[in-house]
Amino acid sequence: MNDKVFNISSNPHVRSKLTTSSVMLGVVVSLLPAALFGIFHFGLRAFLIIAASVITAVLTEFIFDLIAKRPNTVKDGSAVVTGLLLALSLSPSVPLYIPIIGSIFGILFVKCFFGGLGKNFMNPALAARCFLLISFGTAMTTFKVDGVSSATPLADLAAGSTVKLSQIYLGYSNSVIGGSAIALLIGGLLLWVMNGITWEIPTATLVVFSLFIALFGGQGFSVPFILTHICAGGILMGAFFMATDPATSPMTSSGQLVFGAIVGLLAGLFRLFGSSSDSVSYAIILSNLFVPFIDKICIPKPLGYYGGRRNAKNIRIPRQAVNLLVITAVAGFGLAGVYSITKDKIEEQKLQASAASYKEVLPEAENFSYNEDIKAAVDALDGQPYDTAAYGRTFINDVVVGEAADGSVVGYVFDVSSADGFDGTITLALGMQADGTLTGISFTELNETAGMGMRADEPEFKDQFAGKNADQLVLIKSGGASGDNEINSVSGASVTSTAVLNAVNTALAFYAENVQ
Secondary structure (H helix, E strand, C coil), X not given: CCCCCCCCCCCCXXXXXXXXXXXXXXXXXXXXXHHHXXXXXXXXHHHXXXXXXXXXXXXXXXXXXXXXXXXXXXXXXXXXXXXXXXXXXXXXXCCCHHHXXXXXXXXXXXXXXXXXXXXXXXXXXXXXXXXXXXXXXXXXXXXXXXXXXXXXXXXXXXXXXXXXXXXXXXXXXXXXXXXXXXXXXXXXXXXXXXXXXXXXXXXXXXXXXXXXHHHHCCCCCCHHHHHHHHHCCCHHHHHHHHCCCCCCCCCCHHHHXXXXXXXXXXXHHHHHHCCCCCCHHHHHHHHHCCHHHHHHHCXXXXXXXXXXXXXXXHXXXXXXXHHHXXXXXXXXXXXXXXXXXXXXXXXXHHHHHHHHHHHHHCCCCCEEECCHHHHXXXXXXXXXXXXXXXXXXXXXXXXXXXXXXXXXXXXXXXXXXXXXXXXXXXXXXXXXXXXXXXXXXXXXXXXXXXXXXXXXXXXXXXXXXXXXXCCCCEEECCCCCCCCCEEECCCCCHHHHHHHHHXXXXXXXXXXXXXX
């Protein structure tokens, strides 16, 4: 009789030597190149932000465990990773309370309140960054080097300005602390070599993102253009260090490919068509919501399964997803039908509701109406920027004709937007006489910094536009504008002033091409 003894135990029968602590240590080591270069480039300020974020994250988790009488989980290193990731995704000019508040929010509300490591449904560092962007928009989007504010490479790229790929790649551009592309690539590859991540999510994210930029970025398959988008804006940090969070990403290889593709698609969509070009964080968080569904669809082949193709009956789509799809489809068709019936009435009511703001900039007009040819020219733009190379991200939203009581044309009103404001989109109504002489501007959307950009709404700046008649206006940042085509900038708010002037110049260009 065989004397061998067989031990019977429950699964798993194959165990990895990796531990939570070793994995987290690997992530920290992989992030060190980006962190050290950030400190080297931005100086002591960057070090203080990193230190404040990491220390706050660790203390928050320690205090929570103490109060809740739970085992001390600080030693697993996950709090250090959260604090470090958050700090590297921040501007080097943020006040020190920003990383402190962010770390408390990420650890306490996103991690601890959901049961701790492995039970959170989104990455704590990502959630903290989105919370800070929503709560402290101005501080989070202000980038200063040596005390001088300047635009990020993505902002320059969106405005049609030239950017140096080599500076972005090395990390010498104006960006977040962990903005060095080469450092992030080294760290990401190091993490992959140490088995901290697999190849599927980063690869799928970057490939789909690159394809989206190539197809819809307006530059085709221009390698420098695509590489600039890849090296800037946090897509590398997101692909290697945030989307790969094992607690918030799919379990299977095929699922991870699908998940990475969704992240890349949303990141590209938000990058090109969103109000903020730096929105990878939102892309990953939204993709996290698809993970339970992806895990159910991408079911791996059972161990020991033998046969041909898997029985389709074994692959079940959740009933809730089917119900939601049916409800959405029915509601969508219903709304589309209602809209087609009421479209003309809606446009008429919209025109009447806007008449007050139109009359403010074109007081000579008694009535406002649409010209079919002009309206067709606006519709042909299809919501796309008018001319990014010349005016940045500016949009012609609407153009109406102002008429006198006898029906004669007295001028036009242009509804124009610029997405390049310091704190977001700026929308204004521009009045113009029939001969092209400007009658004034009125803001319908202006959310700039109080005491700086908001001064654009003061008469000292706005009144300069009335009476101008030129093909294009020029912004004078040093003051003393005297020419017929010159406008003085708002002191200390050149970004806002430039965005407003670009919007006005866009209307002038549209007038010359489609109205005059």
